[in-house]
Amino acid sequence: MRPYLMLAPLLFVLCGLFGAALGLTLMRSFRYLPAVGLTEPDLSAYTAILTAPGFLESVALSVWIAVGSALLSAALALATALALRQAFVGRGILTGLIQVGLAVPHVVGAVGILYLFSQSGAFARMAFQAGLIDGPGAFPALTNDPYAVGIMLLYVWKEMPFITLILLASLQRIGPDHEAAARSLGATPWQAFAHVLLPMLMPSLLAATALVFAFAFGAYEVPLLLGAHAPEAVAVLAWRSHTDVDLAARPEAMAMAVVIAVIAGGMLVALAQLLGKAGWGGR
Amino acid sequence: MLRILAVVLLVAAPAEAQTTDDTLLSGTWDQIVAEAEGGTVNWFMWGGSDQINRYVSDHVAKRLLADYGITLNRIGVADAVEVVNMVLAEKEAGIDTGGAVDLIWINGENFRSMRQADLAFCGYTGVLPNNVLVNWENPAIANDFGVPVDGCEVPWNTVQFGFAHDSATLPEPPRSMAELLVWIKANPGRFTYPAPPDFTGSAFVRHVFIHAAGGPENLLGPFDQSKYDEVAAKTWTILNEIEPFLWREGRTYPTTLVQMNELFANGEVAFTFNYDPSQFGLAVDAGIFPPDTRSFGLSDGTLGNTNYTLIPFNATNKAAAMVLQNLLLSPEEQLEKAKPEVWGAAPAIDILRTSAEVQAAFAALPKHPSVVAASELAAFALPELQADWLTAIEAGWRAEIGR
Amino acid sequence: MKRDVLSALARLALALFLLMPLIPLAIWSVAHGWRFPALLPSELSLAAWSYALSPVSGVVGSLGLTFFIAAVTSVIATALAYPAGRALGRLRFPGRSVVLVLVLAPAVLPAIAVALGLQGLFLRMGWTGTIWGVVLAHLIPALPYPTLVLTAVFARFDPHHEDQARCLGARPLQVLLHVTLPAVLPGLRTGAVLAFLISWSQYLLTLSIGGGKVQTLPLLLFTFATSGRNDLTGAVAMIYVLPALAFMALLLRQRSKTAPLPNRTDR
Structure with missing residues (x-):
């Protein structure tokens, strides 16, 4: 009984707020809400969004953003974390700077990316002054662009430090002994990394990457600031339908939110499976 | 699970509160002022301009408190549609009194939505003493994008669409829609417009639509599908023809007016436009636009409209909101916000109905060099189409051009 | 030698990359007119700062409000996470992995999936537009972080120290204050900071629950x-x-x- 009592306050809040909110979203997406007289659940909101032009493109764009941001952040974070293991002048400053990234909200970072990478931004100006381009139009379109480069730049900037910090914590726990043992048995540095260190880092790397994927997939304010006019990220589309003054669009917004939750939830389940295999689940 | 939730939701109905709407509609102005005293008005309005914010939070709020003992709480939002949605959500949740919103700065499609969903408090405007200054005979005041105002909102400003160019790099801009379309093809990459449903981008597309129809005469009145089909086909042809000559070859459109302003400020495109040309002056003063920015209307006319303030049906402080509306309509406040250094917004009252001193003060207002004179624009004014046309044109644009 | 130079350059590039987006923001805050292709503003001005710090803009009040909401969210989240983290980290019981998934879910499921339903729920409760409503909403994405951190901390925590203290006659409160808390303090602090930052950066949930008033x-x-x-x-x-x-x-x-x-x- 004791563990459940200790968990009760947390579970009460989680189920009461999070569970109820998800439940309501689900109910409304099936157009079921007895309070306003809707007692016959149906799937019309889902058929409407799936057949609407542009919805699948939006989902595809969001998947592209999430996969790209997660993989790029993970690769950069791995390199950074490994580099930060070595002692060098300014290592403390660099570690501090990585933590700075955590404290900067997404909205702020997104505006910064806009000022840097837009076609009239800081880099375009430098390119112009260096004689590389003859005007803003000649600079590649990196923000508000159809390939979402600007959105991914922001996520890589923002989430790379997050994954790095998690990896640094893991590295600290793992310690240098395993690698050293492998090296003393004749493994090359690459072999020691790939066959000894990387598998040990994998659970935290996967968990952090999955979190980044899920966040980038469902975020709203960043694609709103940095995205192109079409297609829109699926969260932007959902919020737009939700704030549509046509009430008929509400269940469709809820259905989109459910689709987002299902895809992100799929990541959670896949992650739990992977971690379970790695022996993390049932301590 | 679902059942429990449903029960919870039914039980949690909002508390009752007494309504005083009848006194507001039939009482005297003094009664209303007395009831309003000590109240707070939550005024939701677009919050992106520091000058407008300053005028409201500093000047208007101080007067409201000093003269009437009413506290003004300005709540800046990124888009008025958010507020409409809030009121709608409240109505849906059964909150018929004690709503969060007391006053909204609004017009056009948002007003139509509020009317359609019965979200506006109506029928009280005649009670406001300054209502006599409003020329309700003027169809551009009595109709908000073709939707009759019907005493559901109070005019605040009148605006007319204007174009801006940098006279240092483009001394002689095209002056009609036909010339502009030729200019766009001759100057690839130097023009664009925000993708509808952006308010301003949508208005630009309507200018093209009216041009394609050969004038606004056939488009006035209720929505006509066959007329729409005919003109829309021509409009999409024109817009598809210019698309390859637009900024980024028309593959991307700016999503907002602000993005286009940024393009104009940095010389990426040669024009920007605005439904409120006083914004050009504010942008030059803020260092955003080049100092040689000048603005103009089209010789075949530009669209004009009026923006209003509206009280939601479930507002908590209706009396205080009415007192604020009356203050905003007063000759002194209409004059104050017309000053270019304050805002530069054109009045919504009929100047001829004010005192000789106020008329003289309006005539003596300095002109901002970057802002085209309202009288110059008014010589070529187009009436705004009804809201149903707007919706159809926006949907059509997204299907035919903005895919 | 050459390798050292290269890795030093790489570190410098990393430092620049981490600071990069903040630089143009800092310059813009004192710029009056900064158009293409100027590398630096044509004119400097403190007008933006003086507006931002004036009572009219509401920025300073908003800063206090944001800090208050984040601090309260962080304290509540950490308080709820402490017993839960202890149970998850130290005890084995049926349903533990289900609870873990439930705890992780709000961190993984995007805010928009929660925001839409939560708005409807809070509207009916009359909690929209209130600071406490916003705090409750922020708790959802904030809770997983202190809970997971404390789960990991308690998994490594050695309860024998507590037993020893008890054997020596310490009362439960003394054990908590002098033995347990000092041992888990770094984890407690990390979890609280993460919860604070989640609330501090929250946009969509504040917009939908605060309704513009918060x-x-x-x-x-x-x-x-x-x-x-x-x-x-x-x-x-x-x-x-x-x-x-x-x-x-x-x-x-x-x-x-x-x-x-x-x-x-x-x-």
Whole structure:
């Protein structure tokens, strides 16, 4: 009984707020809400969004953003974390700077990316002054662009430090002994990394990457600031339908939110499976 | 699970509160002022301009408190549609009194939505003493994008669409829609417009639509599908023809007016436009636009409209909101916000109905060099189409051009 | 030698990359007119700062509000996470993995999936537009972080110290204050900081639950960022970032005293 009592306050809040909110979203997406007289659940909101032009493109764009941001952040974070293991002048400053990234909200970072990478931004100006381009139009379109480069730049900037910090914590726990043992048995540095260190880092790397994927997939304010006019990220589309003054669009917004939750939830389940295999689940 | 939730939701109905709407509609102005005293008005309005914010939070709020003992709480939002949605959500949740919103700065499609969903408090405007200054005979005041105002909102400003160019790099801009379309093809990459449903981008597309129809005469009145089909086909042809000559070859459109302003400020495109040309002056003063920015209307006319303030049906402080509306309509406040250094917004009252001193003060207002004179624009004014046309044109644009 | 130079350059590039987006924001906050192709503003001005710090703009009040909401969210989240983390970290019981997934879910499921339903729920409760409503909403994405951190901390915590203290006659409160809390303090602090930052940066949940009446800094910043006032956006962004940086620096300074990062080389 004791563990459940200790968990009760947390579970009460989680189920009461999070569970109820998800439940309501689900109910409304099936157009079921007895309070306003809707007692016959149906799937019309889902058929409407799936057949609407542009919805699948939006989902595809969001998947592209999430996969790209997660993989790029993970690769950069791995390199950074490994580099930060070595002692060098300014290592403390660099570690501090990585933590700075955590404290900067997404909205702020997104505006910064806009000022840097837009076609009239800081880099375009430098390119112009260096004689590389003859005007803003000649600079590649990196923000508000159809390939979402600007959105991914922001996520890589923002989430790379997050994954790095998690990896640094893991590295600290793992310690240098395993690698050293492998090296003393004749493994090359690459072999020691790939066959000894990387598998040990994998659970935290996967968990952090999955979190980044899920966040980038469902975020709203960043694609709103940095995205192109079409297609829109699926969260932007959902919020737009939700704030549509046509009430008929509400269940469709809820259905989109459910689709987002299902895809992100799929990541959670896949992650739990992977971690379970790695022996993390049932301590 | 679902059942429990449903029960919870039914039980949690909002508390009752007494309504005083009848006194507001039939009482005297003094009664209303007395009831309003000590109240707070939550005024939701677009919050992106520091000058407008300053005028409201500093000047208007101080007067409201000093003269009437009413506290003004300005709540800046990124888009008025958010507020409409809030009121709608409240109505849906059964909150018929004690709503969060007391006053909204609004017009056009948002007003139509509020009317359609019965979200506006109506029928009280005649009670406001300054209502006599409003020329309700003027169809551009009595109709908000073709939707009759019907005493559901109070005019605040009148605006007319204007174009801006940098006279240092483009001394002689095209002056009609036909010339502009030729200019766009001759100057690839130097023009664009925000993708509808952006308010301003949508208005630009309507200018093209009216041009394609050969004038606004056939488009006035209720929505006509066959007329729409005919003109829309021509409009999409024109817009598809210019698309390859637009900024980024028309593959991307700016999503907002602000993005286009940024393009104009940095010389990426040669024009920007605005439904409120006083914004050009504010942008030059803020260092955003080049100092040689000048603005103009089209010789075949530009669209004009009026923006209003509206009280939601479930507002908590209706009396205080009415007192604020009356203050905003007063000759002194209409004059104050017309000053270019304050805002530069054109009045919504009929100047001829004010005192000789106020008329003289309006005539003596300095002109901002970057802002085209309202009288110059008014010589070529187009009436705004009804809201149903707007919706159809926006949907059509997204299907035919903005895919 | 050449390798050293290369890796030093790589570190410098990393440092620049981490600071990069903040630089143009800082410059914009004092710029009056900064158009293409100028590398630096044509004119400097403190107008944006003076507006941002004036009572009219509401930025300072909003800063206090944002800080208050984040602090309260962080305290509640950490308080709820403490017993839960202890149970999850130390005890085995049926349903433990289900609880873990449930705890992780709000961190993984995007805010929009929660925001839409939560708005409907809170509207009916009359909690929208209130600070407490916003705090409750922020708890959802904030809770997983302290819970997971404390789960990991308690998994490594050795309860024998507590037993020893009890054997020596310490009362439960004394055990908690003098044995348990000091041992888990770094984890407690990390979890609280993470919960604070989640609330501090929250946009969508504040917008949907606060309904515009609870104007936290991200909402204010968004309004300026979408209205083209780069100078105001820059000033508000600086005001938004600086306290969070100071707060983090303070906490991390303390943490590095108690639990230093590894300070050794591998070769």
